[in-house]
Amino acid sequence: MKIMVQKFGGTSVRDKESRIHAIGHVKDSIDKGYKVVVVVSAMGRYPEPYATDSLLALVGQHNSYLSNKEKDLLLSCGETLSSLVFSNELKEQSIEAMAITGSEAGIITTSDFTNAQIKTVKTNYLLSLLHSHQVIVVPGFQGRTENNEVTTIGRGGSDTSATALAAALHAEFVEIFTDVTGIMTADPSVVSSAKKLDTISYTEICNLAYQGAKVIHPRAVEIAMQANIPIRVRSTRSKDPGTLIASINELDETSDVKDRLVTGIAYVSPITQIKIQNVTNPRELQVTVFKAMAEAGISVDFINISPKSIVFTIFERDEILARGVFDQLNIEPYFTQKCAKLSLVGAGMSGVPGVTSKIVQTLSEKSIPILQSADSHRTIWVLIEERFLEVAINALHEAFQLDG
Numbered sequence: 001m002k003i004m005v006q007k008f009g010g011t012s013v014r015d016k017e018s019r020i021h022a023i024g025h026v027k028d029s030i031d032k033g034y035k036v037v038v039v040v041s042a043m044g045r046y047p048e049p050y051a052t053d054s055l056l057a058l059v060g061q062h063n064s065y066l067s068n069k070e071k072d073l074l075l076s077c078g079e080t081l082s083s084l085v086f087s088n089e090l091k092e093q094s095i096e097a098m099a100i101t102g103s104e105a106g107i108i109t110t111s112d113f114t115n116a117q118i119k120t121v122k123t124n125y126l127l128s129l130l131h132s133h134q135v136i137v138v139p140g141f142q143g144r145t146e147n148n149e150v151t152t153i154g155r156g157g158s159d160t161s162a163t164a165l166a167a168a169l170h171a172e173f174v175e176i177f178t179d180v181t182g183i184m185t186a187d188p189s190v191v192s193s194a195k196k197l198d199t200i201s202y203t204e205i206c207n208l209a210y211q212g213a214k215v216i217h218p219r220a221v222e223i224a225m226q227a228n229i230p231i232r233v234r235s236t237r238s239k240d241p242g243t244l245i246a247s248i249n250e251l252d253e254t255s256d257v258k259d260r261l262v263t264g265i266a267y268v269s270p271i272t273q274i275k276i277q278n279v280t281n282p283r284e285l286q287v288t289v290f291k292a293m294a295e296a297g298i299s300v301d302f303i304n305i306s307p308k309s310i311v312f313t314i315f316e317r318d319e320i321l322a323r324g325v326f327d328q329l330n331i332e333p334y335f336t337q338k339c340a341k342l343s344l345v346g347a348g349m350s351g352v353p354g355v356t357s358k359i360v361q362t363l364s365e366k367s368i369p370i371l372q373s374a375d376s377h378r379t380i381w382v383l384i385e386e387r388f389l390e391v392a393i394n395a396l397h398e399a400f401q402l403d404g
Contacts, residue, residue, distance in 0.1 A: 001126075001130060004034040004172040007041075007140060007162035010051060010180040010238040013082050016042035019089055022177060026090065026135060037169065039140045039162040040086050042078025052078050052141075068113035072142075072152045075114070076102070079139030079158070087137045090207045097135040100126070104137075106168070107143035107161060111153045116151035118142060118160065121168035138165065154216030163220040167227035169253045174229055176216055177236040182243030183208070183215055185402040186265045190393050193403035197263065201248045204345050207262045207379050211266040211343035221245065248347060261355065262346040262400040265393055269340035269386050270316040271301075273371055276333045277309045285331075286310060292325050302341060302372060302383060311372060313341065313383065336371060338386040343379055344396065350377040362399040368392050 006029065009024045029036050046053035055078050059066055066074070080101065087099035106122035129136050140158025143151050153160055159176060166174045180188075181196050183205060188194040202225035209218035215233055224231050230250065234242030244251065279285050286305060291313075293300050298321060303312040314322055316337065326333055349355045356373070359380060363370060367389065372383035384392055399401060 001035045001127075002033055003037065003130065003166075004029045004175065005037045005039065005162050005166040005169070005171045006175045006177065007039040007158055008086075008177045008236065009158065009179070010041040010044050012177045013040050013086060014048060016089075018236060019086060021347075022086070023090060023093055023095075025175070025177065025234075025236070026095070027093070030095070030134050034172075035133075036135045037126070037130070037165055037171070038135055038137045039158055039165065040079060040082040040137060041140050041158040043082045050078050050081050054078075058164050069149065072113045072150050072345045075152050076139065076142040076150050079141050083137045083139040087135075090135055090137070092288045095135055096133045097137060098129060098133050099137040099139075100129070102139050102142035102161065103144035103148070103150070105138045105165065108165065109143040109145060109153065111145045111149065111151065113149075113330065114152055115154040116145075118143060118153065118164050121164050123165075126169070128164075140263075156219070159217040159220035161221065163223040163227075163229065163231070166229050167223055170227075171229060174231045175242075176220075176222060176231060176233045178215060178233065179235065179237075179327070180215060180233075181235045181240050182233050182236060183213070183245075184264070185395050186215070187213075187267070188392055190267075190390055191265075191397050191403075193394075193397065195403055197243050199244045199246070199251050200263060201251070201347055202245060203378060204347055205245050206265050206339065207343070207345040208266045210340070211345065211379070211381075212268040213264070213266040216245075232337050236279060260346060261348045261352065262344050262402065263348075264345055264402070265396055266343045266345065267340050267389060267393065268343075269389060271339050271341060271383075272316050272319045272322075273302075273311065273313050273336040273339050273383060274322065274333045275309065275311045276331060279308050279310060282307055282310070288329065289331070292329060293322070296321055296325050298322055298325070302374065302381065304374065313372075336385075339371065339383055340386040340389045341391075342382050342384065342389075342392060342396070344381075344400070345379050347378055349380070356380060358399060359396065362395050363392060366391055366395050368395075 026299040083099040090097035099260035231245040
Protein backbone atom coordinates (compact mmCIF):
# COMPACT_ATOMS: atom_id res chain seq x y z
CA MET A 1 0.00 0.00 0.00
CA LYS A 2 1.00 3.58 -0.65
CA ILE A 3 0.26 5.36 2.65
CA MET A 4 -0.07 9.08 3.28
CA VAL A 5 -0.55 10.64 6.73
CA GLN A 6 -2.41 13.95 6.83
CA LYS A 7 -2.76 15.94 10.04
CA PHE A 8 -5.38 18.67 10.38
CA GLY A 9 -5.03 21.20 13.20
CA GLY A 10 -7.79 22.74 15.27
CA THR A 11 -8.46 25.63 12.87
CA SER A 12 -8.66 23.16 9.97
CA VAL A 13 -11.54 21.22 11.55
CA ARG A 14 -13.26 23.93 13.57
CA ASP A 15 -16.41 24.13 11.40
CA LYS A 16 -18.15 22.53 8.44
CA GLU A 17 -16.63 24.94 5.92
CA SER A 18 -13.08 24.27 7.14
CA ARG A 19 -13.65 20.51 7.10
CA ILE A 20 -14.89 20.66 3.50
CA HIS A 21 -11.51 22.11 2.50
CA ALA A 22 -9.74 19.43 4.55
CA ILE A 23 -11.75 16.64 2.94
CA GLY A 24 -10.78 18.05 -0.46
CA HIS A 25 -7.12 17.37 0.38
CA VAL A 26 -7.98 13.84 1.51
CA LYS A 27 -9.75 13.21 -1.80
CA ASP A 28 -6.72 14.49 -3.71
CA SER A 29 -4.53 11.91 -1.97
CA ILE A 30 -7.02 9.10 -2.60
CA ASP A 31 -7.11 10.06 -6.28
CA LYS A 32 -3.32 9.69 -6.34
CA GLY A 33 -3.62 6.11 -5.14
CA TYR A 34 -2.89 6.60 -1.43
CA LYS A 35 -4.47 5.00 1.56
CA VAL A 36 -4.81 7.91 3.99
CA VAL A 37 -4.42 8.05 7.74
CA VAL A 38 -5.95 11.33 8.92
CA VAL A 39 -4.87 12.68 12.30
CA VAL A 40 -7.10 15.40 13.74
CA SER A 41 -6.77 17.91 16.57
CA ALA A 42 -9.67 19.04 18.75
CA MET A 43 -12.05 21.35 16.90
CA GLY A 44 -11.17 25.05 17.09
CA ARG A 45 -9.48 27.06 19.81
CA TYR A 46 -10.58 28.41 23.16
CA PRO A 47 -13.33 29.53 23.83
CA GLU A 48 -14.89 27.32 21.14
CA PRO A 49 -16.72 24.52 22.98
CA TYR A 50 -14.71 21.46 21.97
CA ALA A 51 -11.20 22.95 22.05
CA THR A 52 -8.74 21.44 24.52
CA ASP A 53 -8.58 24.54 26.73
CA SER A 54 -12.38 24.76 26.73
CA LEU A 55 -12.61 21.20 28.06
CA LEU A 56 -10.03 22.01 30.73
CA ALA A 57 -12.07 25.09 31.70
CA LEU A 58 -14.97 22.78 32.61
CA VAL A 59 -12.98 21.63 35.63
CA GLY A 60 -11.41 24.93 36.62
CA GLN A 61 -8.38 25.02 34.30
CA HIS A 62 -5.21 24.84 36.44
CA ASN A 63 -7.24 24.90 39.68
CA SER A 64 -8.82 21.53 38.93
CA TYR A 65 -9.06 18.87 41.64
CA LEU A 66 -8.67 16.10 39.06
CA SER A 67 -5.54 14.00 38.97
CA ASN A 68 -3.46 14.16 35.79
CA LYS A 69 -4.72 10.67 34.94
CA GLU A 70 -8.31 11.93 35.15
CA LYS A 71 -7.45 15.05 33.16
CA ASP A 72 -6.22 12.86 30.33
CA LEU A 73 -9.62 11.17 30.15
CA LEU A 74 -11.19 14.61 29.76
CA LEU A 75 -8.62 16.13 27.39
CA SER A 76 -8.69 13.16 25.04
CA CYS A 77 -12.40 13.79 24.41
CA GLY A 78 -11.74 16.79 22.15
CA GLU A 79 -9.77 14.81 19.59
CA THR A 80 -12.15 11.84 19.85
CA LEU A 81 -15.13 14.05 19.02
CA SER A 82 -13.21 15.63 16.16
CA SER A 83 -12.30 12.24 14.65
CA LEU A 84 -15.92 11.05 14.71
CA VAL A 85 -17.24 14.25 13.12
CA PHE A 86 -14.55 14.10 10.42
CA SER A 87 -15.22 10.42 9.72
CA ASN A 88 -18.95 11.09 9.43
CA GLU A 89 -18.39 13.86 6.90
CA LEU A 90 -15.99 11.69 4.87
CA LYS A 91 -18.75 9.09 4.65
CA GLU A 92 -21.17 11.79 3.53
CA GLN A 93 -18.80 12.23 0.58
CA SER A 94 -18.97 8.45 -0.19
CA ILE A 95 -15.44 7.89 1.12
CA GLU A 96 -14.83 4.57 2.90
CA ALA A 97 -13.72 5.87 6.30
CA MET A 98 -13.54 4.74 9.90
CA ALA A 99 -12.63 6.52 13.12
CA ILE A 100 -10.61 4.74 15.80
CA THR A 101 -8.94 5.86 19.04
CA GLY A 102 -5.26 6.57 19.53
CA SER A 103 -5.15 3.43 21.60
CA GLU A 104 -6.63 1.35 18.77
CA ALA A 105 -4.10 2.94 16.40
CA GLY A 106 -1.44 1.30 18.56
CA ILE A 107 0.16 4.39 20.11
CA ILE A 108 1.78 3.13 23.32
CA THR A 109 3.14 5.76 25.70
CA THR A 110 4.76 6.23 29.06
CA SER A 111 2.52 6.83 32.08
CA ASP A 112 3.47 10.52 32.41
CA PHE A 113 -0.14 11.66 32.31
CA THR A 114 -0.83 14.95 30.43
CA ASN A 115 2.72 14.87 29.02
CA ALA A 116 3.35 11.28 27.96
CA GLN A 117 6.08 10.20 25.56
CA ILE A 118 5.48 7.72 22.75
CA LYS A 119 7.31 4.44 23.40
CA THR A 120 6.20 2.48 20.36
CA VAL A 121 3.44 2.22 17.76
CA LYS A 122 1.87 -1.17 17.08
CA THR A 123 0.24 -0.96 13.66
CA ASN A 124 -1.21 -4.43 13.00
CA TYR A 125 -4.83 -3.40 13.57
CA LEU A 126 -4.44 -0.10 11.74
CA LEU A 127 -2.90 -1.84 8.71
CA SER A 128 -5.72 -4.37 8.63
CA LEU A 129 -8.26 -1.53 8.55
CA LEU A 130 -6.40 0.23 5.72
CA HIS A 131 -6.88 -2.87 3.55
CA SER A 132 -10.65 -2.42 3.73
CA HIS A 133 -10.99 1.38 4.04
CA GLN A 134 -9.72 4.33 2.05
CA VAL A 135 -9.26 6.52 5.13
CA ILE A 136 -8.73 5.84 8.83
CA VAL A 137 -9.26 8.84 11.12
CA VAL A 138 -7.15 8.87 14.30
CA PRO A 139 -7.45 11.36 17.15
CA GLY A 140 -4.15 13.13 17.63
CA PHE A 141 -2.59 13.87 21.00
CA GLN A 142 -3.69 10.60 22.64
CA GLY A 143 -2.43 7.10 23.30
CA ARG A 144 -2.43 4.50 26.04
CA THR A 145 -0.06 2.95 28.54
CA GLU A 146 0.86 -0.74 28.59
CA ASN A 147 -1.91 -1.03 31.21
CA ASN A 148 -4.49 0.44 28.80
CA GLU A 149 -4.75 3.78 30.62
CA VAL A 150 -5.63 6.76 28.41
CA THR A 151 -2.81 9.29 28.06
CA THR A 152 -2.22 12.54 26.22
CA ILE A 153 1.08 13.49 24.63
CA GLY A 154 1.27 17.15 25.64
CA ARG A 155 0.76 20.30 23.59
CA GLY A 156 1.75 19.83 19.96
CA GLY A 157 0.97 16.15 20.40
CA SER A 158 -1.13 15.81 17.26
CA ASP A 159 1.92 16.66 15.11
CA THR A 160 3.87 14.03 17.02
CA SER A 161 1.07 11.47 16.62
CA ALA A 162 1.09 12.05 12.86
CA THR A 163 4.82 11.56 12.32
CA ALA A 164 4.99 8.63 14.76
CA LEU A 165 2.23 6.85 12.84
CA ALA A 166 3.91 7.71 9.54
CA ALA A 167 7.22 6.24 10.74
CA ALA A 168 5.57 3.06 12.02
CA LEU A 169 3.51 2.61 8.84
CA HIS A 170 6.47 3.43 6.55
CA ALA A 171 4.35 6.13 4.96
CA GLU A 172 5.68 7.95 1.92
CA PHE A 173 4.71 11.40 3.15
CA VAL A 174 3.29 13.44 6.02
CA GLU A 175 1.25 16.56 5.37
CA ILE A 176 0.60 19.00 8.22
CA PHE A 177 -2.34 21.29 7.42
CA THR A 178 -2.77 24.55 9.28
CA ASP A 179 -3.97 28.13 8.73
CA VAL A 180 -0.74 29.39 7.12
CA THR A 181 0.67 28.65 3.67
CA GLY A 182 3.87 27.11 5.00
CA ILE A 183 7.00 27.86 6.99
CA MET A 184 7.78 31.59 6.88
CA THR A 185 11.11 33.40 7.13
CA ALA A 186 9.74 35.21 10.20
CA ASP A 187 6.49 35.72 12.08
CA PRO A 188 4.30 37.47 9.46
CA SER A 189 2.42 39.31 12.22
CA VAL A 190 5.71 41.04 13.08
CA VAL A 191 7.44 41.17 9.67
CA SER A 192 5.08 42.15 6.86
CA SER A 193 7.70 41.19 4.24
CA ALA A 194 8.11 37.63 5.57
CA LYS A 195 8.20 35.07 2.77
CA LYS A 196 7.14 31.45 2.54
CA LEU A 197 10.04 29.00 2.28
CA ASP A 198 9.61 26.39 -0.45
CA THR A 199 12.05 24.02 1.26
CA ILE A 200 13.76 23.73 4.61
CA SER A 201 15.91 21.04 6.21
CA TYR A 202 14.87 18.98 9.22
CA THR A 203 17.62 20.55 11.33
CA GLU A 204 16.68 24.11 10.43
CA ILE A 205 12.98 23.69 11.21
CA CYS A 206 13.80 21.91 14.47
CA ASN A 207 15.96 24.84 15.51
CA LEU A 208 13.29 27.36 14.50
CA ALA A 209 10.58 25.41 16.30
CA TYR A 210 12.60 25.10 19.50
CA GLN A 211 13.33 28.84 19.34
CA GLY A 212 9.71 29.95 19.14
CA ALA A 213 8.32 29.22 15.65
CA LYS A 214 4.97 27.54 16.28
CA VAL A 215 4.00 26.02 12.92
CA ILE A 216 5.13 22.47 13.77
CA HIS A 217 6.25 20.75 16.95
CA PRO A 218 10.01 19.99 16.99
CA ARG A 219 9.51 16.46 18.40
CA ALA A 220 7.38 15.64 15.36
CA VAL A 221 10.18 16.77 13.05
CA GLU A 222 12.75 14.71 14.96
CA ILE A 223 10.67 11.55 14.50
CA ALA A 224 10.27 12.21 10.76
CA MET A 225 13.99 12.94 10.45
CA GLN A 226 14.90 9.64 12.12
CA ALA A 227 12.61 7.77 9.73
CA ASN A 228 13.62 9.98 6.76
CA ILE A 229 9.98 10.75 5.92
CA PRO A 230 9.42 14.10 4.19
CA ILE A 231 6.86 16.53 5.63
CA ARG A 232 4.87 19.22 3.90
CA VAL A 233 3.40 22.08 5.92
CA ARG A 234 0.41 23.43 3.99
CA SER A 235 -2.66 25.62 4.24
CA THR A 236 -5.98 23.83 4.51
CA ARG A 237 -7.67 26.44 2.34
CA SER A 238 -5.17 26.38 -0.51
CA LYS A 239 -3.78 23.97 -3.09
CA ASP A 240 -0.35 25.56 -2.66
CA PRO A 241 2.23 22.79 -2.00
CA GLY A 242 3.47 24.69 1.06
CA THR A 243 6.92 24.05 2.52
CA LEU A 244 8.79 20.78 2.05
CA ILE A 245 10.79 19.60 5.07
CA ALA A 246 13.43 16.95 4.37
CA SER A 247 17.14 16.26 4.73
CA ILE A 248 19.42 18.57 2.76
CA ASN A 249 20.52 15.63 0.62
CA GLU A 250 16.93 14.66 -0.18
CA LEU A 251 15.81 18.13 -1.20
CA ASP A 252 15.62 19.07 -4.86
CA GLU A 253 18.99 19.96 -6.35
CA THR A 254 17.58 23.34 -7.37
CA SER A 255 16.86 24.17 -3.71
CA ASP A 256 18.84 27.05 -2.23
CA VAL A 257 19.05 25.47 1.25
CA LYS A 258 22.79 24.92 0.92
CA ASP A 259 23.41 28.44 -0.34
CA ARG A 260 21.32 30.72 1.86
CA LEU A 261 23.12 32.09 4.88
CA VAL A 262 20.11 32.58 7.16
CA THR A 263 16.87 30.67 6.61
CA GLY A 264 14.61 32.26 9.18
CA ILE A 265 14.27 34.23 12.40
CA ALA A 266 12.32 33.09 15.46
CA TYR A 267 11.83 34.64 18.86
CA VAL A 268 10.71 33.88 22.40
CA SER A 269 9.21 36.51 24.70
CA PRO A 270 8.64 37.70 27.34
CA ILE A 271 11.58 36.29 29.26
CA THR A 272 13.63 37.52 32.20
CA GLN A 273 17.41 37.61 32.37
CA ILE A 274 19.01 36.72 35.71
CA LYS A 275 22.57 37.78 36.41
CA ILE A 276 24.65 36.79 39.44
CA GLN A 277 27.91 38.76 39.64
CA ASN A 278 31.05 38.83 41.77
CA VAL A 279 30.91 35.09 42.35
CA THR A 280 33.51 33.89 44.89
CA ASN A 281 32.97 30.11 44.62
CA PRO A 282 31.72 29.72 41.05
CA ARG A 283 31.58 25.91 40.84
CA GLU A 284 29.72 25.52 44.11
CA LEU A 285 27.30 28.33 43.28
CA GLN A 286 26.59 26.99 39.80
CA VAL A 287 25.61 23.60 41.20
CA THR A 288 23.52 25.18 43.95
CA VAL A 289 21.64 27.58 41.67
CA PHE A 290 20.83 25.22 38.83
CA LYS A 291 19.88 22.40 41.18
CA ALA A 292 17.50 24.75 43.02
CA MET A 293 15.97 25.91 39.72
CA ALA A 294 15.43 22.30 38.65
CA GLU A 295 13.85 21.32 41.97
CA ALA A 296 11.48 24.28 41.69
CA GLY A 297 10.46 23.17 38.19
CA ILE A 298 11.90 26.29 36.55
CA SER A 299 13.28 25.86 33.04
CA VAL A 300 16.52 27.80 32.49
CA ASP A 301 17.91 28.77 29.11
CA PHE A 302 20.59 30.86 27.40
CA ILE A 303 23.25 30.07 30.03
CA ASN A 304 26.54 31.97 30.05
CA ILE A 305 29.05 31.12 32.78
CA SER A 306 32.31 32.94 33.49
CA PRO A 307 34.72 32.79 36.48
CA LYS A 308 32.98 35.76 38.11
CA SER A 309 29.36 35.59 36.93
CA ILE A 310 26.41 33.40 36.01
CA VAL A 311 23.85 34.63 33.50
CA PHE A 312 20.75 32.80 32.30
CA THR A 313 17.14 33.39 31.31
CA ILE A 314 13.78 32.06 32.47
CA PHE A 315 10.23 32.51 31.24
CA GLU A 316 8.67 35.62 32.73
CA ARG A 317 5.86 33.51 34.20
CA ASP A 318 8.44 31.79 36.47
CA GLU A 319 9.98 35.00 37.83
CA ILE A 320 8.04 35.15 41.11
CA LEU A 321 8.89 31.52 41.81
CA ALA A 322 12.56 32.16 41.00
CA ARG A 323 12.70 35.14 43.35
CA GLY A 324 11.46 32.88 46.14
CA VAL A 325 14.19 30.35 45.37
CA PHE A 326 16.88 33.04 45.53
CA ASP A 327 15.50 34.35 48.82
CA GLN A 328 15.89 30.87 50.29
CA LEU A 329 19.44 30.67 48.95
CA ASN A 330 20.22 34.15 50.32
CA ILE A 331 21.38 35.27 46.87
CA GLU A 332 20.58 38.67 45.37
CA PRO A 333 20.77 38.43 41.57
CA TYR A 334 20.03 41.22 39.13
CA PHE A 335 16.80 40.78 37.16
CA THR A 336 16.28 42.29 33.70
CA GLN A 337 12.62 41.97 32.82
CA LYS A 338 10.72 42.17 29.53
CA CYS A 339 13.40 40.60 27.32
CA ALA A 340 13.17 38.71 24.04
CA LYS A 341 15.49 36.08 22.61
CA LEU A 342 16.02 36.29 18.84
CA SER A 343 17.31 33.23 17.00
CA LEU A 344 18.74 33.35 13.49
CA VAL A 345 18.81 29.88 11.93
CA GLY A 346 20.49 28.74 8.75
CA ALA A 347 22.33 25.66 7.51
CA GLY A 348 24.52 27.91 5.40
CA MET A 349 26.03 29.87 8.29
CA SER A 350 28.15 26.98 9.60
CA GLY A 351 31.81 27.98 9.37
CA VAL A 352 31.04 31.24 7.55
CA PRO A 353 32.73 34.29 9.10
CA GLY A 354 31.00 37.62 9.47
CA VAL A 355 27.46 36.52 10.39
CA THR A 356 27.70 37.62 14.02
CA SER A 357 29.40 40.83 12.93
CA LYS A 358 26.49 41.61 10.61
CA ILE A 359 23.98 40.99 13.40
CA VAL A 360 25.88 43.27 15.79
CA GLN A 361 26.22 46.00 13.19
CA THR A 362 22.54 45.82 12.19
CA LEU A 363 21.31 46.10 15.78
CA SER A 364 23.86 48.78 16.61
CA GLU A 365 22.63 50.93 13.72
CA LYS A 366 19.16 50.76 15.27
CA SER A 367 20.58 51.61 18.73
CA ILE A 368 19.47 48.23 20.10
CA PRO A 369 21.76 46.93 22.87
CA ILE A 370 22.60 43.21 22.94
CA LEU A 371 22.24 41.90 26.49
CA GLN A 372 23.57 38.42 25.80
CA SER A 373 24.60 36.27 22.84
CA ALA A 374 25.57 32.73 21.89
CA ASP A 375 26.02 30.68 18.75
CA SER A 376 26.18 27.14 17.40
CA HIS A 377 26.86 25.74 13.94
CA ARG A 378 23.42 26.66 12.60
CA THR A 379 21.94 29.13 15.09
CA ILE A 380 22.93 32.48 16.55
CA TRP A 381 21.01 33.84 19.54
CA VAL A 382 20.84 37.39 20.87
CA LEU A 383 18.94 38.71 23.88
CA ILE A 384 17.44 42.18 23.63
CA GLU A 385 14.82 44.23 25.42
CA GLU A 386 11.34 43.23 24.31
CA ARG A 387 10.43 46.79 23.38
CA PHE A 388 12.95 46.59 20.50
CA LEU A 389 11.64 43.24 19.21
CA GLU A 390 9.70 44.36 16.15
CA VAL A 391 12.38 46.81 14.99
CA ALA A 392 15.13 44.22 15.52
CA ILE A 393 13.43 41.39 13.62
CA ASN A 394 12.55 43.62 10.68
CA ALA A 395 16.07 45.06 10.54
CA LEU A 396 17.71 41.61 10.60
CA HIS A 397 15.19 40.24 8.11
CA GLU A 398 16.17 43.02 5.71
CA ALA A 399 19.90 42.81 6.43
CA PHE A 400 20.02 39.11 5.51
CA GLN A 401 17.72 39.68 2.50
CA LEU A 402 15.09 37.19 3.69
CA ASP A 403 12.39 39.12 1.86
CA GLY A 404 14.04 38.44 -1.50
